[in-house]
Amino acid sequence: xxxxxxxxxxxxxxxxxxxxxxxxxxxxxxxxxxxxxxxxxxxxxxxxxxxxxxxxxxxxxxxxxxxxxxxxxxxxxxxxxxxxxxxxxxxxxxxxxxxxxxxxxxxxxxxxx
Numbered sequence: 001x002x003x004x005x006x007x008x009x010x011x012x013x014x015x016x017x018x019x020x021x022x023x024x025x026x027x028x029x030x031x032x033x034x035x036x037x038x039x040x041x042x043x044x045x046x047x048x049x050x051x052x053x054x055x056x057x058x059x060x061x062x063x064x065x066x067x068x069x070x071x072x073x074x075x076x077x078x079x080x081x082x083x084x085x086x087x088x089x090x091x092x093x094x095x096x097x098x099x100x101x102x103x104x105x106x107x108x109x110x111x112x113x
Contacts, residue, residue, distance in 0.1 A: 040088045040089035041085050041086075041088070041089060045085055046082070046085065047078060047081045047082065049078060050071075050074035050075065050077075050078050052071045052074065052075070053067045053070060053071055054067055054068060054071045
């Protein structure tokens with residue numbers, strides 16, 4: 001083997017060794033803002049579900065309408081209490097000034113197509 005061949009082999013080995021020791025690629029870090037759901041109702045404020053009497057105990061035809069009426073009234077009152085808790089959950093959050101106008105409009109549903 002001549003000097004030239006040895007030089008080529010050593011050069012090729014150096015190139016291959018250089019490729020195997022290349023530094024690992026650094027991942028790109030991007031900051032993306034996302035809306036995070038916030039609890040709008042304190043679990044302590046949620047009323048206890050009523051205990052319904054329908055289907056409990058023996059069936060007595062004379063008492064059934066009274067039981068159904070009482071259960072209906074209890075369900076109606078319970079749903080009214082739950083609905084009273086909802087208004088804070090229906091308010092839209094204030095716009096975030098750090099977002100650009102297009103993105104903020106999309107989040108608020110005000111961007112025209």
